[in-house]
Amino acid sequence: MSLLEARSVTRRFGGLTAVNAVDFRVETGEIVGLIGPNGAGKTTFFNLISGFLRPDEGDVLFDGHSILGHKPSDICKRGMTRTFQIVKPFPEMTVTDNVLVGAFNHHGDTGAALAKARSVIELVGLGPQAGKLGRELTVAGRKRVELAKALATEPKLMLLDEVMAGLTPSEVGAMIEVLGRVRDAGVTMVIVEHVMQVIMNLSDRIYVLHHGEAIAEGPPREIVANPRVMEAYLGESFVAEAGAEPAT
Numbered sequence: 493m494s495l496l497e498a499r500s501v502t503r504r505f506g507g508l509t510a511v512n513a514v515d516f517r518v519e520t521g522e523i524v525g526l527i528g529p530n531g532a533g534k535t536t537f538f539n540l541i542s543g544f545l546r547p548d549e550g551d552v553l554f555d556g557h558s559i560l561g562h563k564p565s566d567i568c569k570r571g572m573t574r575t576f577q578i579v580k581p582f583p584e585m586t587v588t589d590n591v592l593v594g595a596f597n598h599h600g601d602t603g604a605a606l607a608k609a610r611s612v613i614e615l616v617g618l619g620p621q622a623g624k625l626g627r628e629l630t631v632a633g634r635k636r637v638e639l640a641k642a643l644a645t646e647p648k649l650m651l652l653d654e655v656m657a658g659l660t661p662s663e664v665g666a667m668i669e670v671l672g673r674v675r676d677a678g679v680t681m682v683i684v685e686h687v688m689q690v691i692m693n694l695s696d697r698i699y700v701l702h703h704g705e706a707i708a709e710g711p712p713r714e715i716v717a718n719p720r721v722m723e724a725y726l727g728e729s730f731v732a733e734a735g736a737e738p739a740t
């Protein structure tokens with residue numbers, strides 16, 4: 493049984509079909525990449541599988557049960573959580589308190605929640621900044637807080653929406669290391685990302701969305717050699733970057 497399975501999921505906005513009959517599955521332990529040009533439907537798809545939007549058609553199964561119509565907070569309690577493309581930590585709260593908000597998802601007890609918050613803050617490398625306020629953080633710091641908040645909910649499956657956006661190349665390298673540690677801690681992930689180095693480094697399998705349709709699925713090496721994928725990205729930076737060997 494797959495950890496997550498989307499069956500022919502469709503969502504329309506007026507006359508626009510943003511996500512069109514997408515089949516998608518994630519097995520426990522995998523890192524699955526979800527890529528596609530701007531406007532392809534990636535964020536909408538995340539919203540559909542995490543309960544923020546309801547599909548017009550299709551079904552979403554998590555851990556073998558349909559989660560259609562469930563609230564995001566219930567889905568989070570079952571073990572699926574997501575980060576947002578736009579990150580907004582509470583500006584007047586410390587890093588620890590921001591992350592604590594996520595930790596209360598599973599722990600009613602403040603001591604246990606605090607212990608959880610501290611451990612995920614260390615995991616994402618924010619230990620030295622734990623006492624800083626949200627508004628004092630750089631973009632890279634805010635992205636790590638977003639990740640730590642999601643991890644503090646103790647997810648089985650974490651959906652990451654462009655956690656590398658706005659980071660410098662060295663910050664991207666550091667974040668790849670962080671995500672490697674998260675994987676080693678046993679968290680299954682779906683990552684939406686424009687930075688090909690990240691997708692190629694981390695993904696076991698990749699899905700490609702284009703105009704709301706899943707046009708390709710497979711391991712990274714197959715995806716970069718797929719003519720339909722190249723065509724979808726013509727005019728974007730993907731072709732040049734994808735030709736490079738993935739760094740190991």
Ligand SMILES: Nc1ncnc2c1ncn2[C@@H]1O[C@H](COP(=O)(O)OP(=O)(O)O)[C@@H](O)[C@H]1O
Pocket residue numbers: 505508510528529530531532533534535536537
């Ligand atoms: N709430 C909404 N109302 C109307 N159109 C939307 C809404 N959300 C997304 N869209 C449209 O759906 C398409 C897919 O958007 P999105 O999922 O954000 O793409 P991506 O994340 O791949 O860049 C775009 O054409 C976008 O304008």
Ligand SMILES: [Mg+2]
Pocket residue numbers: 534535536577
């Ligand atoms: Mg998006």
